Amino acid sequence: MNVNPSLKGSTQVLLERRAKAIARGAGMAAPVFAHKAENAEIWDVEGRRFIDFAGGIAVLNAGHRNPIVMKRVQEQLDSFTHTCFTIMPYEPFVALAEKLNELAPISGEKKSMFVTTGAEAVENAVKIARAATGRRDVIAFNGSFHGRTLLTMALTGKIAPYKVKFGPFPGGVWHVPYPIEHKGITVEQSMNAIEWLFKTDVEASQVAAIIIEPVQGEGGFYVAPKELLVRLRKLCDEHGIVLIADEIQSGFGRTGKWFAMEHFGVEPDLMTVAKSLASGFPLAGVVGRAKIMDAPDPGGLGGTYAGNPVACAAALGTIEAFEKEGLLDKAAQQGKIVTKRLQAMKAKGKGMAMGEIRGLGAMIAFELVTEHGGSKPDAAGAKALAAKCLERGLLILTCGVFNDTIRLLCPLSAPEKIVEEGLDILEAALTGN
Numbered sequence: 001m002n003v004n005p006s007l008k009g010s011t012q013v014l015l016e017r018r019a020k021a022i023a024r025g026a027g028m029a030a031p032v033f034a035h036k037a038e039n040a041e042i043w044d045v046e047g048r049r050f051i052d053f054a055g056g057i058a059v060l061n062a063g064h065r066n067p068i069v070m071k072r073v074q075e076q077l078d079s080f081t082h083t084c085f086t087i088m089p090y091e092p093f094v095a096l097a098e099k100l101n102e103l104a105p106i107s108g109e110k111k112s113m114f115v116t117t118g119a120e121a122v123e124n125a126v127k128i129a130r131a132a133t134g135r136r137d138v139i140a141f142n143g144s145f146h147g148r149t150l151l152t153m154a155l156t157g158k159i160a161p162y163k164v165k166f167g168p169f170p171g172g173v174w175h176v177p178y179p180i181e182h183k184g185i186t187v188e189q190s191m192n193a194i195e196w197l198f199k200t201d202v203e204a205s206q207v208a209a210i211i212i213e214p215v216q217g218e219g220g221f222y223v224a225p226k227e228l229l230v231r232l233r234k235l236c237d238e239h240g241i242v243l244i245a246d247e248i249q250s251g252f253g254r255t256g257k258w259f260a261m262e263h264f265g266v267e268p269d270l271m272t273v274a275k276s277l278a279s280g281f282p283l284a285g286v287v288g289r290a291k292i293m294d295a296p297d298p299g300g301l302g303g304t305y306a307g308n309p310v311a312c313a314a315a316l317g318t319i320e321a322f323e324k325e326g327l328l329d330k331a332a333q334q335g336k337i338v339t340k341r342l343q344a345m346k347a348k349g350k351g352m353a354m355g356e357i358r359g360l361g362a363m364i365a366f367e368l369v370t371e372h373g374g375s376k377p378d379a380a381g382a383k384a385l386a387a388k389c390l391e392r393g394l395l396i397l398t399c400g401v402f403n404d405t406i407r408l409l410c411p412l413s414a415p416e417k418i419v420e421e422g423l424d425i426l427e428a429a430l431t432g433n
């Protein structure tokens with residue numbers, strides 16, 4: 001890969017400029033500067049190559065600069081880049097809504113709306129649920145992540161680093177445990193916690209929505225037990241509560257289906273989407289039952305850049321790429337390859353100690369623990385492993401309530417050879433070879 005000669009050798013200078021110009025709160029997982037990317041590979045300004053198992057945090061399921069996406073984007077760029085959809089509408093927004101309504105695993109008539117970021121989609125899902133029910137409160141889960149705005153931080157069930165120093169948060173938000181089998185938290189405990197909440201803190205008749213990630217993302221790739229989702233659906237029906245599935249990280253093909261909820265056969269009322277929806281262009285949305293989606297009055301939903309035409313074109317290209325390149329099947333295949341290799345690494349029991357391996361489709365993660373066969377979370381180990389992988393040319397991300405988990409989010413479009421090469425680097429870094 002050709003590197004711009006004026007950038008070569010500039011990493012240290014760029015890091016210094018970054019430190020001087022950018023607020024400290026914007027963290028940095030990898031102290032290297034991107035220069036070019038193609039499918040599952042990134043080259044930095046020095047010309048070093050990295051295999052990308054981070055996908056810009058789950059955004060590149062269809063790969064960097066997927067040609068089908070780029071073609072749609074280019075066509076849109078040549079046409080127009082902004083009018084504001086609520087001022088003068090445009091076809092790609094409508095076409096994307098039609099497509100999303102078709103794909104969403106919700107029966108009956110559906111409608112969609114688009115915004116710019118995932119947090120904004122979650123905010124809007126809550127606004128819509130409140131307008132539809134005339135109620136205020138929302139129940140969310142421990143370990144969840146729903147964004148960095150004040151309401152979505154209130155919904156987020158993990159303190160550091162997201163919520164530190166930023167309170168108070170909006171009221172009317174309650175948290176209950178997310179069932180995690182190997183931590184001894186059962187579905188029964190989660191459901192009991194909601195029943196208790198209804199007796200001790202908020203009447204069921206005041207609850208507008210329950211929001212859940214069917215597979216927790218930042219929280220550590222925990223897959224919701226089917227029983228939980230079935231029981232939540234029933235509870236919501238009993239009490240007139242809107243069930244919101246936050247599919248911002250688990251959606252758009254990552255799990256081998258368009259949406260993780262499809263694995264459980266449970267329909268949410270509303271669903272939030274973002275990240276891999278538009279392959280790196282800022283776009284997010286809410287899709288759901290038409291009657292609920294239509295509750296806010298005209299003018300109640302929107303935003304200057306909401307559903308930007310270039311981002312909508314990128315999303316239409318992403319869907320086309322999924323269909324033409326069979327990316328849902330590839331997700332299932334990649335999931336199998338990654339899981340098998342991780343299980344083999346764990347079985348060898350060499351080097352750093354691996355804990356539970358879990359996930360759904362190609363949304364796979366593993367924990368690091370302080371000793372082989374143990375269960376004590378090793379956050380320092382996870383951080384060290386990410387740094388070692390980076391040195392060896394592999395980009396991975398940590399996650400988890402205890403920051404002890406490594407998540408693997410290689411583009412689904414990556415050739416098998418590259419997936420294996422990335423896993424070889426991971427194994428070498430784990431074992432110190």
Ligand SMILES: Cc1ncc(COP(=O)(O)O)c(C=O)c1O
Pocket residue numbers: 057117118119120122145146147148213217218246247248249250274275
């Ligand atoms: C499940 C979930 N919801 C919401 C968000 C927030 O999305 P954004 O960062 O685009 O605001 C994220 C981001 O990681 C997420 O994983």
